[in-house]
Amino acid sequence: MAATSKKLMTQEMLLQAGIDAIKKLNPVMMFRNPVMFIVEVGTFITLLLTIAPDLFGSSTVGRGYNLAVFLILLFTLLFANFAEAMAEGRGKAQAESLRSTKTEMTARLEQKDGTTKEVPSTQLRKGDIIIVQTGELIPADGEIIAGLASIDESAITGESAPVIKESGGDFSSVTGGTRVVSDAITIRVMTDPGESFLDRMISLVEGAQRQKTPNEMALTTLLAVLTLIFLIVIITLVPMASYLNVHLELSTLIALLVCLIPTTIGGLLSAIGIAGMDRVTQFNVLAMSGKAVEAAGDIDTLILDKTGTITYGNRMAAEFIPVQGITEADITWVALQASVKDETPEGRSIVELAGKKGSVWKEDQYASAEVIEFTAETRMSGLNLADGSEIRKGAVDAICTYVLAHGGSIPSDLGDISNRIAKAGGTPLAVASVGKIYGIIYLKDTVKPGLKERFAEMREMGIKTIMCTGDNPLTAATIAMEAGVDDFIAEAKPEDKIAAILKEQQEGKLVAMTGDGTNDAPALAQADVGMAMNSGTMAAKEAANMIDLDSDPTKLLSVVSIGKQLLITRGALTTFSIANDIAKYFAIIPAMFIIALPQLQSLNIMHLNSPASAILSALIFNAIVILLLIPIAMKGVKYRAMTADRMLTRNVLIYGLGGVIVPFIGIKLIDVVLSSLHLV
Numbered sequence: 001m002a003a004t005s006k007k008l009m010t011q012e013m014l015l016q017a018g019i020d021a022i023k024k025l026n027p028v029m030m031f032r033n034p035v036m037f038i039v040e041v042g043t044f045i046t047l048l049l050t051i052a053p054d055l056f057g058s059s060t061v062g063r064g065y066n067l068a069v070f071l072i073l074l075f076t077l078l079f080a081n082f083a084e085a086m087a088e089g090r091g092k093a094q095a096e097s098l099r100s101t102k103t104e105m106t107a108r109l110e111q112k113d114g115t116t117k118e119v120p121s122t123q124l125r126k127g128d129i130i131i132v133q134t135g136e137l138i139p140a141d142g143e144i145i146a147g148l149a150s151i152d153e154s155a156i157t158g159e160s161a162p163v164i165k166e167s168g169g170d171f172s173s174v175t176g177g178t179r180v181v182s183d184a185i186t187i188r189v190m191t192d193p194g195e196s197f198l199d200r201m202i203s204l205v206e207g208a209q210r211q212k213t214p215n216e217m218a219l220t221t222l223l224a225v226l227t228l229i230f231l232i233v234i235i236t237l238v239p240m241a242s243y244l245n246v247h248l249e250l251s252t253l254i255a256l257l258v259c260l261i262p263t264t265i266g267g268l269l270s271a272i273g274i275a276g277m278d279r280v281t282q283f284n285v286l287a288m289s290g291k292a293v294e295a296a297g298d299i300d301t302l303i304l305d306k307t308g309t310i311t312y313g314n315r316m317a318a319e320f321i322p323v324q325g326i327t328e329a330d331i332t333w334v335a336l337q338a339s340v341k342d343e344t345p346e347g348r349s350i351v352e353l354a355g356k357k358g359s360v361w362k363e364d365q366y367a368s369a370e371v372i373e374f375t376a377e378t379r380m381s382g383l384n385l386a387d388g389s390e391i392r393k394g395a396v397d398a399i400c401t402y403v404l405a406h407g408g409s410i411p412s413d414l415g416d417i418s419n420r421i422a423k424a425g426g427t428p429l430a431v432a433s434v435g436k437i438y439g440i441i442y443l444k445d446t447v448k449p450g451l452k453e454r455f456a457e458m459r460e461m462g463i464k465t466i467m468c469t470g471d472n473p474l475t476a477a478t479i480a481m482e483a484g485v486d487d488f489i490a491e492a493k494p495e496d497k498i499a500a501i502l503k504e505q506q507e508g509k510l511v512a513m514t515g516d517g518t519n520d521a522p523a524l525a526q527a528d529v530g531m532a533m534n535s536g537t538m539a540a541k542e543a544a545n546m547i548d549l550d551s552d553p554t555k556l557l558s559v560v561s562i563g564k565q566l567l568i569t570r571g572a573l574t575t576f577s578i579a580n581d582i583a584k585y586f587a588i589i590p591a592m593f594i595i596a597l598p599q600l601q602s603l604n605i606m607h608l609n610s611p612a613s614a615i616l617s618a619l620i621f622n623a624i625v626i627l628l629l630i631p632i633a634m635k636g637v638k639y640r641a642m643t644a645d646r647m648l649t650r651n652v653l654i655y656g657l658g659g660v661i662v663p664f665i666g667i668k669l670i671d672v673v674l675s676s677l678h679l680v
């Protein structure tokens, strides 16, 4: 995706946006935007007045004037529509390129009797089991239930380096449309046709599901109310004017109304939202809703899981360390037994290390054993052998509790060994057989580089980072130090992760959470912004409202910036739009009443050429300003790392002051040009 998205606006896209701007004149579509809908009604009335100037009562202005007002209003509408069409353009192009990867393919579907049958991928349903081999495209989203393979995900992530996916752990999910580059895997299909990740991605970048955010809705309501107030003010001008014996032309009243209602922000509002979402996509982050992006802009706390988010998550067994009185061979043997049926990456790495150390075993030896699978709840796994003996490995505190409950004791040097590993940032797993602890397995993992700097940036923005891990407190402290997070919570079960989020939320804070595991899914759903790593499980990706295709937790920083920028841009342009009214008022009111009330000359501070020129200049400025502000609506106002409040104050000042001054200059300039061309 990244490859296609980096392209700048092409001529083709501009042309398409122009065509779309005309199509969007359809009143049914326009109705969703109250401000611009009023402009459209005005445009229609001035069109009628151009054809029949006396249609609504006798008129003293010529057709030419009405035509001029009509044309300027038409362009006001077109400029606003063009802004929206431009913002939509890039997403449409991206959707096009994604669609091209959605080819019809055949899948190898496993039958009840164990044989396979070739079927078209469109026939695959949730729960089907399929087999995909080297070189083949994966026909549907799913979870690997057997095997390990390296997979080229460039069709979705734009990243050409293949990633390793395997059954059992947090790296088990695969996406339809990606390619297996080595080995073969068995996959359980997780989505029905039309609901796949690729489908969702297409409709997301295309904006098909785009809904107004609560913020946008509130602003739209505010703008509609403002429009209504100006409408009432202008209608009441008519009897006042007739008392003064001033005849107000309908087209002039419409011009005044359009100048005063907030057309600038009304015209650019939707483009600002779409462009914000698009900017998030440019960072290879899929945001399921604009609401999530806006929430990201206000985040106070970020909660991260450790394994797979802060670290790479390929926890591998590095060493078997026996406690006093146990040989290395003994602990290796117990560790192996505890792991022969453990299908997690950790479990497999233990079996592999035991093999390297010379342990041999037969698969059928454990055929009648009961498998105790690893859960985040128990933090243990193992086997119950046919003779009734129980073999376990797991988090040190979990194993200690288990052994004590079985009448065993804790070896005196266990604490020292496990602390040594934890202080080095490793995960110690204790192993026990028949209620006796044999020693510790040292699982190593690596912290992703560059985290410290980015967490420091978050601190500067006023965001607190908390690591929330199932691992022990010492390991957690070491990794927390190394990664530079502000705080950590250790030995956290899934419900503890939710509790941590709820606690922050109850203090009135907005919370973001990043994670990759199935055990993170409930917390991802509870958080205001839940960002799942693309490397993670389906459950995590489904619960989250954002997915980072590059599996980089610090990406949230970019999303936060974009969210803040979105809110600030909207605020700044609203301020600018309303501040503009002052100059327009000074241009139009004297022009309307000058003949009856020469005293109003004192209001004519711009010394505009003629009443007609004043009105048309203000109206032209009103239209052009929409066009000129499209780049700011699309790119967002410049954002710097400071608190949102300071940033907003700063921008409201700039855009407020600018909004007062710029139109005085602009309207005067247009007036000079119009009169020098003898147009008015």
Ligand SMILES: Nc1ncnc2c1ncn2[C@@H]1O[C@H](COP(=O)(O)OP(=O)(O)OP(=O)(O)O)[C@@H](O)[C@H]1O
Binding pocket: 305, 306, 307, 308, 342, 344, 346, 347, 374, 375, 376, 379, 380, 381, 393, 394, 395, 396, 427, 428, 429, 468, 469, 470, 471, 472, 492, 517, 519
């Ligand atoms: N296959 C396994 N068998 C037994 N115990 C395990 C296994 N994998 C992990 N553990 C233990 O359970 C603890 C919790 O693991 P889990 O991966 O659920 O934590 P987590 O909350 O995902 O961690 P993180 O937040 O760091 O990603 C680990 O710290 C480890 O001690």
Ligand SMILES: [K+]
Binding pocket: 258, 259, 260, 261, 262, 263, 264, 622
């Ligand atoms: K306006």
Ligand SMILES: [Mg+2]
Binding pocket: 170, 305, 306, 307, 308, 516, 517, 520
């Ligand atoms: Mg995890």
